Amino acid sequence: MKKNALLHFWQLMTFVLFFLAWEVLVRVLGVKPVILPAPTVIFEQIWAHRAMLLQNTWPTFVAIGLGFTYAFIVGFAIAVGIAFSRTVREITYPFLIVAQILPKIAFAPLFLIWFGFGLTPKIVIAALIAFFPIVINTAKGLTSVDPELLQYLDSLGASPREKFMRVSLPWAMPYIFAALKISITLAIVGAVVGEFVAAGEGLGYVINSANIALDTQLMFAAITVLSVLGVLMFMAVVAVERLVTKSSSLAVDTGSATM
Amino acid sequence: MNIRRKLLAVLALAAIASAPAANAADKVKLRLDWVYGAEHAPIFLARDKGFFKEEGIDVELMPGEGSSVTVKLVGNRDADFGYATADQALIGLAKELPVVSTAVILQKNPTAFIFKTAKPVKDVKTDLYGKTIGVQLKSNTGRQWAALREILKLDPSKLKEVPADGALVPLLASDRIDVAIGFYHNDALKLRASGENVNWIMFEDFGVKMYSSALITNANLIKEKPDLVRRFTRAFVKGWTYSAQNPEEALKAFIAANPTTDVKYATLKLPEVIKQTRSPDADKNGVGSSNVKDWNEMQTLLVKMKMMDAPVDVTKAFTNQFLK
Numbered sequence: 001m002k003k004n005a006l007l008h009f010w011q012l013m014t015f016v017l018f019f020l021a022w023e024v025l026v027r028v029l030g031v032k033p034v035i036l037p038a039p040t041v042i043f044e045q046i047w048a049h050r051a052m053l054l055q056n057t058w059p060t061f062v063a064i065g066l067g068f069t070y071a072f073i074v075g076f077a078i079a080v081g082i083a084f085s086r087t088v089r090e091i092t093y094p095f096l097i098v099a100q101i102l103p104k105i106a107f108a109p110l111f112l113i114w115f116g117f118g119l120t121p122k123i124v125i126a127a128l129i130a131f132f133p134i135v136i137n138t139a140k141g142l143t144s145v146d147p148e149l150l151q152y153l154d155s156l157g158a159s160p161r162e163k164f165m166r167v168s169l170p171w172a173m174p175y176i177f178a179a180l181k182i183s184i185t186l187a188i189v190g191a192v193v194g195e196f197v198a199a200g201e202g203l204g205y206v207i208n209s210a211n212i213a214l215d216t217q218l219m220f221a222a223i224t225v226l227s228v229l230g231v232l233m234f235m236a237v238v239a240v241e242r243l244v245t246k247s248s249s250l251a252v253d254t255g256s257a258t259m
Numbered sequence: 260m261n262i263r264r265k266l267l268a269v270l271a272l273a274a275i276a277s278a279p280a281a282n283a284a285d286k287v288k289l290r291l292d293w294v295y296g297a298e299h300a301p302i303f304l305a306r307d308k309g310f311f312k313e314e315g316i317d318v319e320l321m322p323g324e325g326s327s328v329t330v331k332l333v334g335n336r337d338a339d340f341g342y343a344t345a346d347q348a349l350i351g352l353a354k355e356l357p358v359v360s361t362a363v364i365l366q367k368n369p370t371a372f373i374f375k376t377a378k379p380v381k382d383v384k385t386d387l388y389g390k391t392i393g394v395q396l397k398s399n400t401g402r403q404w405a406a407l408r409e410i411l412k413l414d415p416s417k418l419k420e421v422p423a424d425g426a427l428v429p430l431l432a433s434d435r436i437d438v439a440i441g442f443y444h445n446d447a448l449k450l451r452a453s454g455e456n457v458n459w460i461m462f463e464d465f466g467v468k469m470y471s472s473a474l475i476t477n478a479n480l481i482k483e484k485p486d487l488v489r490r491f492t493r494a495f496v497k498g499w500t501y502s503a504q505n506p507e508e509a510l511k512a513f514i515a516a517n518p519t520t521d522v523k524y525a526t527l528k529l530p531e532v533i534k535q536t537r538s539p540d541a542d543k544n545g546v547g548s549s550n551v552k553d554w555n556e557m558q559t560l561l562v563k564m565k566m567m568d569a570p571v572d573v574t575k576a577f578t579n580q581f582l583k
């Protein structure tokens with residue numbers, strides 16, 4: 001217990017030391033706020049504009065959340081599809097890899113013309129960037145189940161659905177959650193890029209318009225709030241993983257107990 | 260014998276190496292405001308016709324990502340010179356970036372309401388309601404629009420604005436927006452070049468008068484190398500005065516340097532841009548000249564538009580000394 005507290009203390013200290021070093025550097029080198037503001041200035045800005053920043057956090061959160069959700073649904077569905085057949089998998093892999101490498105951010109200005117402005121292009125970009133890790137990892141997880149275990153269930157007369165739900169899926173959980181943790185960060189990038197190009201609200205919009213107005217302090221304030229949002233959403237995924245892994249390990253235990 | 264030859268060779272090399280560098284040209288970086296366009300043709304002409312070389316300058320041209328970024332770069336001495344709009348330069352100065360305009364090339368505010376003649380805007384006080392207005396958030400035109408809204412006392416709840424960065428032309432062409440707010444010599448002429456019938460209403464007609472693109476540099480560079488700034492400004496302005504007399508040549512120079520450019524668009528744009536170099540002040544005192552009165556007027560507007568918090572001493576924002 002004490003060790004945990006000490007660990008957290010030092011984790012916090014790395015941030016504190018980082019901000020301290022930043023503050024000192026800016027002051028000692030006399031860097032102008034319009035080039036790089038000091039942390040104290042940024043925190044002051046966050047406080048001064050807290051209402052506006054909070055107001056703009058919501059649309060960004062919605063865009064990230066929905067983009068991530070769609071990425072998961074579509075990614076998972078595709079993964080299950082290709083996990084089914086080795087042939088399908090081998091045929092589609094190169095296509096998937098190429099699609100993953102294509103820089104979707106480069107398409108962002110086109111999305112404004114194709115999808116209009118507002119929430120839709122944000123969700124599309126976020127989902128597009130976020131879903132490939134889910135596809136690749138889920139497929140990998142589902143197909144890396146110990147074949148002997150599956151044969152054993154076959155010998156017990158288990159249906160494909162039972163094999164999937166009882167064995168394949170729980171087995172794939174670590175892979176899936178590894179991908180989800182990556183995907184949430186990608187969804188954040190996608191949503192913000194969408195806001196840069198195609199929206200009139202959101203933290204990405206605030207960052208962009210503050211930059212144009214040479215208001216670097218506000219820009220950093222918005223970046224900080226966005227970072228906090230991102231960390232919170234990441235932690236939410238980690239929390240869900242803990243919950244699901246606990247309950248799914250129970251299911252596996254029950255399964256083996258009755259066998 | 261051998262040793263003597265070697266010795267002579269070494270001495271010769273030493274003599275060459277220690278001789279003063281034969282007038283090495285000053286290497287200078289010029290960061291523009293946006294991607295290369297016909298509005299930069301006089302700059303390309305100045306470079307490719309050797310105006311900078313004549314002044315002993317080897318100029319490196321770089322495209323930009325908006326005037327505000329160029330102002331930041333020049334203010335931070337990441338670029339020696341910049342080409343950016345005067346209002347952004349003044350805002351930069353107010354934020355303690357030592358940016359100084361040595362030549363205000365474009366003397367008119369090119370921001371305008373652009374629309375298809377089939378769906379015209381005649382009276383901005385009433386005709387903007389119910390129309391979808393495309394606004395560029397990355398451009399100062401967005402801020403000007405916000406200010407003009409107040410000046411005209413428009414009811415924001417009756418206005419439908421949408422973000423349209425980098426997409427004014429396709430959005431207006433496809434009728435996804437009815438009115439575009441942009442630089443008339445860019446978006447309106449691009450549309451005309453592609454066969455659309457468009458017209459425009461200038462923001463200047465409503466009192467939104469501002470200096471536009473200017474040659475800017477860092478005040479510290481002026482202090483350290485005033486002669487370089489003089490020579491550069493001279494060559495730069497010469498590009499503009501020469502292009503005014505020889506627009507065909509300027510166009511050719513631009514197309515040669517940018518072979519993939521839309522020639523029809525460039526042909527329409529260049530004469531309009533050259534027109535904007537003229538004003539009573541510029542006609543009397545030469546291209547690039549600016550004065551305290553007009554800078555102060557622009558500043559008052561910027562403060563009113565809340566683009567600046569408080570006024571600064573505009574005499575620190577510009578100088579005409581290098582135009583002589």
